[in-house]
Amino acid sequence: MAFDSHHDVPMAESMQLQPASYDGTLENYQEEALSVPDISTRPPIPDQYEEDVIGDDSITEVPSVGEEIQISYKLVEGATRGGKNLMVDSLGFSYNKKVLGRKKIQRDGKCTWRCSVRSKALTCPATVYQDGNIFTRGSRPHLHQGKTGAAVTAALTAAAKSLAREKANMFTSATTVP
Template sequence: MTDYYCAYCSELVGDDDEAVSCDLCSKWQHRICDTGITKRHYNQAMRGKKELIFTCCACKENEMEDSGAAQQPEQMEGVAHSTMIDASEELPPLPSITFNLEFSLGTLTSTDTTAADTTGVEPDDNYDNTENTNTENEPDNAPAYFDLSRDGPTLVQIIVEDPLPDAPLTDTIIEDGEIRYEVVEEGTERQKKKLVSSDGYTYVQKQKPTARSVQWRCSVRRQNLRCYACVNQQGDIFTAGTVKHCHPADGLASKRVTLNRDIRREAVRDVHQPAGTIVEGLMQDVNQQGDFNLPKPSTRARNVNRARAQYRP
């Protein structure tokens, strides 16, 4: 049995491989080895539905070399013919052009140069204009003269603007105002007391109050954020602890606590009134124009329904 090798990859062409035979040299070449034949066309040719005309890669290279060698002499012959000039042809004579230019470089004395620098552009009244008069009376065919002398240096005035002075720095230190505290009854969700400060923080009771003092801790106690700021109350005197808050303040903290308390009271007082009506009316009374970070009415409406759920018949 004769073995056939691919003309492109030099690998053995097996019985199950897809290969085509060259029409010129009868060498075999795998279909996937740069033949340009798709699988669909190959299958159609195998069924006899289509005829394949194929030339292997080696024969293609030989054809390209032969065509290049044949074209090279023809190109060289064309170049030689294109550069040949028939000696019998007479070229037209070139036109004769005569240039007659005379340059006169006028010399300036040191006195004239000094006068030109000091007097500027305007000439003196005693300036002799004879040369200009003679030039105007010359005929048209007279030789032209060009004065290539240069004037003195041009004075350029540089304008320098003084920058505006910086505004003076103020040495006024704005001191923090006195922090005021307010105890809101039924301020928490469980209707307990809640302490609200004027700087935007809220507190709840840390432990059971005694006869002499009450300990308040910050109401921010979430899973990923716990604030340990405290306030000590003795009568009407509130003293902040040394631990600072670890979260930003809320400028509407007092309004939020008051609004939640009023919503719960109104929800219990009239259990048949729509929750949206209660929230809308109270928010218009509490909030003012220019307030930002307002509470969502939908959240407040859920608080209304939660507060009066046990009072509904």
């Protein structure tokens, strides 16, 4: 039988894994494994949780089959990167105004809005047609989920951009603008 070089114990016995607190009896080991930890050192759990919730134009009820979803649209002026108008719906989707070609003439009050999610990886084909105050969704659906709080985000972005465009704030750092 081979012996371990560090101890005078046969190799087979020294290779066995045992818990650090094992004293050779099974009863003591089981009692220690089943003991309940002391919870007096944990911080107290509050009875009520406080949450800061920003109001949003989200749908609170899920419509049943065959029931139509009532969607509201909100126009936010100056909310895009270029300072153009952005339209946000109650489902959390945002739309940019579709640019017409040079020779096409836009009739009064009629325009097409397309989804603002447009990148190399994902170009959403969803559109909304506007005729005065009447909005009609296009036939193609969104390829992504709507963003919660999109209307609030667009309004805050537009407010920040309008503050930054004022002459008094033109040469001040963005972090110091109130």
